[in-house]
Amino acid sequence: MNKTILIKNGTLLLMDAADSVLAGDLLIRDGRIAGIGEIADSADILIDAAGCAVLPGxxxxxxxxxxxxxxxxxxxxxxxxxxxxxxxxxxxxxxxxxxxxxxxxxxxxxxxxxxxxxxxxxxxxxxxxxxxxxxxxxxxxxxxxxxxxxxxxxxxxxxxxxxxxxxxxxxxxxxxxxxxxxxxxxxxxxxxxxxxxxxxxxxxxxxxxxxxxxxxxxxxxxxxxxxxxxxxxxxxxxxxxxxxxxxxxxxxxxxxxxxxxxxxxxxxxxxxxxxxxxxxxxxxxxxxxxxxxxxxxxxxxxxxxxxxxxxxxxxxxxxxxxxxxxxxxxxxxxxxPAGRVLRMATIDGARALGLEQEIGSLEIGKRADVVI
CATH class of the missing domain: 3.20.20.140 (Metal-dependent hydrolases)
Structure with a gap:
């Protein structure tokens, strides 16, 4: 059974279309991203990511x-x-x-x-x-x-x-x-x-x-x-x-x-x-x-x-x-520039493999391939 994972207090580099960066939390449920932002839910596993960047794999x-x-x-x-x-x-x-x-x-x-x-x-x-x-x-x-x-x-x-x-x-x-x-x-x-x-x-x-x-x-x-x-x-x-x-x-x-x-x-x-x-x-x-x-x-x-x-x-x-x-x-x-080359290593790589709907950015519903 997949456990829920809550990553708290991180700097989230979403790599979405707007290149959003935000301070907050990321909730993972059943191997997929279930929440982004300030999350009050409990989880089976809690990870404190204070002082860390949280990115798509x-x-x-x-x-x-x-x-x-x-x-x-x-x-x-x-x-x-x-x-x-x-x-x-x-x-x-x-x-x-x-x-x-x-x-x-x-x-x-x-x-x-x-x-x-x-x-x-x-x-x-x-x-x-x-x-x-x-x-x-x-x-x-x-x-x-x-x-x-x-x-x-x-x-x-x-x-x-x-x-x-x-x-x-x-x-x-x-x-x-x-x-x-x-x-x-x-x-x-x-x-x-x-x-x-x-x-x-x-x-x-x-x-x-x-x-x-x-x-x-x-x-x-x-x-x-x-x-x-x-x-x-x-x-x-x-x-x-x-x-x-x-x-x-x-x-x-x-x-x-x-x-x-x-x-x-x-x-x-x-x-x-x-x-x-x-x-x-x-x-x-x-x-x-x-x-x-x-x-x-x-x-x-x-x-x-x-x-x-x-x-x-x-x-x-x-x-x-x-x-x-x-x-x-x-x-x-x-x-x-740094932001462009980071996209090449994340969402652009996912798109090249035909996987941009599943991985490459931190978005609700995507696979939780995440690095801290």
């Missing part, structure tokens, strides 16, 4: 829980070498036990830092262990099995056939999507255009629309990656994905560091979501994403720490600070 829209154990093991490399020399071999070596340990450590770090929800791309194998960890911990997550069916340098353990990758993804979707009262969801997660055939990407585009689930992939993170896609397809990354049907409000592209004007227009026209990962982009020397330009055009941009080996932490406060500072260097001190 942070939402990160690009994470790799399977990589938490790789922290510090893939430094001083650019993206493609980082993948080929370090991350892919380590992912290929994962066992169910190591994946489970990595996911538990990652979820613990995220929760400790105030993140209560994440969009996470796992590796090719043993993804069910991540679902089990999320179910056990109470964390909220949209999880995808990584899909990879192309690439001469991909380790054998990660190289799939398109049909087998689709079958396993659909099996996980059927078993886990909507479990735990909707706390756990599935998404299709083709790694990126470099390691996925056209056949696989076209099937993902079709199935995601048919099954009404998200697609989570990487795009335009690194200039070498973009050149590889362009040599093979004759198109830049986002243009290629759009031609395959992999754009829209149900699609989230991680990074989008290097976009031309046509790609920017595509993101704006289709409502495709973008996850900005500033620490990762700096560590891998990928570049600085045009966040201010995207936001000015109404493109959805939220935040993610990416994986531990390209960060080396999963702290949302670091990502908020870094995102803001980078845009100020490029566009002046008024760019990306």
């Amino acid at each position: 942070f939402v990160q829209t690009h994470i790799h829980l399977c990589q938490t154990l790789f922290r510090g093991a893939a430094d001083d490399l650019s993206l493609i070498d980082w993948l080929k020399k370090r991350v892919w071999p380590m992912e290929a070596a994962h066992t169910p036990e190591s994946i489970r340990a990595s996911a538990r450590l990652g979820v613990a770090e995220l929760i400790k830092g105030g993140t209560t929800c994440a969009l996470t791309m796992e590796t090719v194998n043993h993804t069910e262990e991540v679902f089990r960890v999320v179910a056990e911990t109470g964390f909220r997550a949209t999880i995808g099995k990584c899909m990879m069916d192309k690439g001469a340098d991909v380790p054998t353990a990660l190289r799939e056939e398109a049909a087998a990758s689709i079958r396993e993804s659909l099996a996980l979707l059927d078993k886990w999507h909507g479990r735990e009262d909707g706390r756990i969801r599935y998404c299709f997660a083709p790694r990126f255009a470099v390691s996925c055939t056209r056949e696989l990407l076209e099937q993902v585009a079709r199935l995601a629309r048919e099954r009404q689930v998200m697609v989570h992939t990487h795009a335009s993170e690194n200039r070498d990656e973009i050149e590889m896609v362009e040599r093979e397809t004759g198109q830049r990354n986002v243009t290629y994905l759009d031609a395959l049907g992999l754009t829209g409000q149900h699609v989230l592209l991680a990074h989008c560091v290097h976009l031309d004007d046509a790609e920017m227009l595509t993101l704006e026209r289709t409502g495709t979501r973008v996850a900005h990962c500033p620490s990762s982009n700096l560590k891998l020397a990928s570049g600085i994403a045009p966040v201010s330009r995207m936001l000015s055009r109404g493109i959805s941009v939220s935040l993610g720490a990416d994986g531990a080996p390209c960060n080396n932490r999963l702290d949302i406060f670091t990502e908020m600070r870094t995102a803001a500072l980078l845009q100020k260097v490029l566009h002046g001190p008024e760019s990306l």
Whole structure:
């Protein structure tokens, strides 16, 4: 049975449409917010939040829980070498036990830092262990099995056939999507255009629309990656994905560091979501994403720490600070102010996942994903 919880005397940052901030109380009943303001009701659990900020739980829209154990093991490399020399071999070596340990450590770090929800791309194998960890911990997550069916340098353990990758993804979707009262969801997660055939990407585009689930992939993170896609397809990354049907409000592209004007227009026209990962982009020397330009055009941009080996932490406060500072260097001190970047880490992240009616702000009736 759910107990009632009353958080008293806090400074409530509601993250509602008016960016309301008020001193008061927050009542939680049956896992949802039941009251905001001065509340005289009694409760099973009383928390005195005097001197504390009370916020909606942070939402990160690009994470790799399977990589938490790789922290510090893939430094001083650019993206493609980082993948080929370090991350892919380590992912290929994962066992169910190591994946489970990595996911538990990652979820613990995220929760400790105030993140209560994440969009996470796992590796090719043993993804069910991540679902089990999320179910056990109470964390909220949209999880995808990584899909990879192309690439001469991909380790054998990660190289799939398109049909087998689709079958396993659909099996996980059927078993886990909507479990735990909707706390756990599935998404299709083709790694990126470099390691996925056209056949696989076209099937993902079709199935995601048919099954009404998200697609989570990487795009335009690194200039070498973009050149590889362009040599093979004759198109830049986002243009290629759009031609395959992999754009829209149900699609989230991680990074989008290097976009031309046509790609920017595509993101704006289709409502495709973008996850900005500033620490990762700096560590891998990928570049600085045009966040201010995207936001000015109404493109959805939220935040993610990416994986531990390209960060080396999963702290949302670091990502908020870094995102803001980078845009100020490029566009002046008024760019990306604190209130705007806080929205990127809360309600904008929830909206990117299609969960804005359930989480992302402190409003009566919403899920009580709350941090103090």
